[in-house]
Amino acid sequence: MSTKIWRAAVIGRTGRGNYGHGLDVVWKQFPNVQIVAVADENEAGLTKAAERLGCKARYADYRKMLREERPDLVSIGPRWPDCHLEMALAAAEARASIYMEKPISRTPAEADRMIDACDRAHVKLAVAHQMRIAPVLELAKRRIAEGAIGKLQEMRGRGKEDQRGGGEDLMVLGTHVMDLMRQFAGDPVWCFGSATVGGRDVKRTDVTEGPEALGPLAGDAISATYSFPSDVTGYFVSKRGQANGVRWGLDLYGSKGIMTIRANMAPEVHICESPRWTDSGWTRLVSPDDALPGNASPRGQDEANRALVADLLDAIEKDRAPIASGVEARWTIEMALAVYESHRTGGRVGFPLKSREHPLTAPPQTRGAGRSR
Numbered sequence: 001m002s003t004k005i006w007r008a009a010v011i012g013r014t015g016r017g018n019y020g021h022g023l024d025v026v027w028k029q030f031p032n033v034q035i036v037a038v039a040d041e042n043e044a045g046l047t048k049a050a051e052r053l054g055c056k057a058r059y060a061d062y063r064k065m066l067r068e069e070r071p072d073l074v075s076i077g078p079r080w081p082d083c084h085l086e087m088a089l090a091a092a093e094a095r096a097s098i099y100m101e102k103p104i105s106r107t108p109a110e111a112d113r114m115i116d117a118c119d120r121a122h123v124k125l126a127v128a129h130q131m132r133i134a135p136v137l138e139l140a141k142r143r144i145a146e147g148a149i150g151k152l153q154e155m156r157g158r159g160k161e162d163q164r165g166g167g168e169d170l171m172v173l174g175t176h177v178m179d180l181m182r183q184f185a186g187d188p189v190w191c192f193g194s195a196t197v198g199g200r201d202v203k204r205t206d207v208t209e210g211p212e213a214l215g216p217l218a219g220d221a222i223s224a225t226y227s228f229p230s231d232v233t234g235y236f237v238s239k240r241g242q243a244n245g246v247r248w249g250l251d252l253y254g255s256k257g258i259m260t261i262r263a264n265m266a267p268e269v270h271i272c273e274s275p276r277w278t279d280s281g282w283t284r285l286v287s288p289d290d291a292l293p294g295n296a297s298p299r300g301q302d303e304a305n306r307a308l309v310a311d312l313l314d315a316i317e318k319d320r321a322p323i324a325s326g327v328e329a330r331w332t333i334e335m336a337l338a339v340y341e342s343h344r345t346g347g348r349v350g351f352p353l354k355s356r357e358h359p360l361t362a363p364p365q366t367r368g369a370g371r372s373r
Contacts, residue, residue, distance in 0.1 A: 003032070006313065009071035009096070010038040010053060011062045011087055014045025017078025017212070020101035023128060024053060024077050026305040030313075033073070039065040062087060066094035073312075076100040082213035085110045088125065092117040097124040097316055099309055103175050104329035106215035108337065109356035111330035118326065125326035126312040129179050130265050130304035132324040133311060135287040137183065140259060140269050143285065144184065148271055150256030155181055155234040157250045158243065159222075165240030167195065167217035168210055170339060173248055174222075175332035176263050177236055180250045182331055185228035192348040193339030195219030202343065207360045216360035224339045236339075253277060259285075265304045 008027045012019040027033045035055045039062035040046035050058045059065035066074070074096040076087045081103050091098050098118065104127050105111040118125045131137060144152065157177035159169035182188070195202040195218055202218040210217035226234035249263040257273040269285040308324055315322040334352060340359035341349045355362060 006033045006073055007036045007071045008033050008073040010075045012040045013078040014040055014042035017080035019077035020079050022301045022305050023075045023101055026309050029306045037065050037069045063090050066090050071096050074098050080213040081106050088114040089117050092121040100127050102127050107358050108334050115326045124315050126322035126324050127329035129324045133307045134267050136269050139287040149254030149259050152232050152254050154253045157236045158247045159238035160245040160248045161238050161243040165238050166220040166222050169238040170222045170336050171214050174336055178332040178335040181234045185232045188226040188228050188351055190227050190348045190350045191338035191342050193224035193342040195343045196221045216358055265301050
């Protein structure tokens with residue numbers, strides 16, 4: 001194990017995304033990481049963060065912090081993605097590897113620029129998709145590979161479907177579902193999707209700027225079909241006010257049974273080993289690594305972040321891609337925005353998306369006039 005002492009800095013934005021889900025304090029779990037500075041344009045938030053993190057150097061301007069402190073590692077904490085691109089470019093210029101809150105970006109074009117900048121600077125970019133490293137999901141993959149549900153045939157994913165259901169759900173919670181789909185079925189080939197409001201197709205006048213700087217959004221109901229290799233079909237649906245989070249996750253249907261994943265920092269997985277898909281013989285899948293030593297509770301936010309940062313440090317030392325890399329995170333944005341691109345063009349769209357900009361800002365096309373790709 002390396003004896004290197006890593007210098008970490010934290011970027012937050014109080015009132016506009018804050019510090020994410022624990023992305024500021026995660027460094028305190030590593031004895032070989034020293035938090036050297038924090039940046040926040042909000043003076044009160046900056047003071048609290050510096051006290052919380054135990055660092056003396058504090059900056060109102062994150063660019064100045066990166067220039068003067070030259071950290072090895074940077075947390076880009078704000079949950080609002082409108083600042084992610086500029087912060088990532090500044091971190092890459094300072095030759096700092098990044099741990100970033102999700103969603104990675106508002107468009108594939110923004111993600112492209114981040115990934116390219118990090119590649120050119122020879123630094124790593126990891127995104128806080130905590131379920132990518134959940135022990136129970138690794139066990140779930142092994143069980144599927146061993147034939148627990150037979151040949152995977154289809155996947156059905158849903159968002160939280162609370163007050164954010166539809167377009168907002170697609171971008172916020174749907175990205176986790178897209179990431180789960182790819183973990184089990186590989187990269188999608190095409191998408192066919194639709195967005196409706198009040199039961200009718202979304203129009204240009206229905207497009208609004210999303211909350212929390214998510215970018216353009218539309219629709220109180222979203223539905224999408226994805227084609228994956230090996231004849232696996234994936235579905236995603238979100239309808240506003242329909243479930244309030246109880247179904248958020250992914251169901252995997254195989255020739256011999258079903259596996260259900262209810263999403264969270266510590267996902268809950270159940271298996272029904274029956275080709276009828278209706279039997280009551282469900283068992284809960286639990287990994288021995290799901291609970292911390294001496295604690296019967298499942299892993300939560302702090303441990304999920306710790307695992308992803310440990311993987312990031314290992315990726316830097318071994319010069320490999322992090323498990324939750326920027327490339328993996330970019331797929332979640334492409335899969336989400338493919339729904340709007342398909343709706344806009346009236347046909348299925350292939351991956352990677354040809355247009356890297358947001359479909360809801362592109363010139364409208366008549367539904368049904370699109371061409372399959």
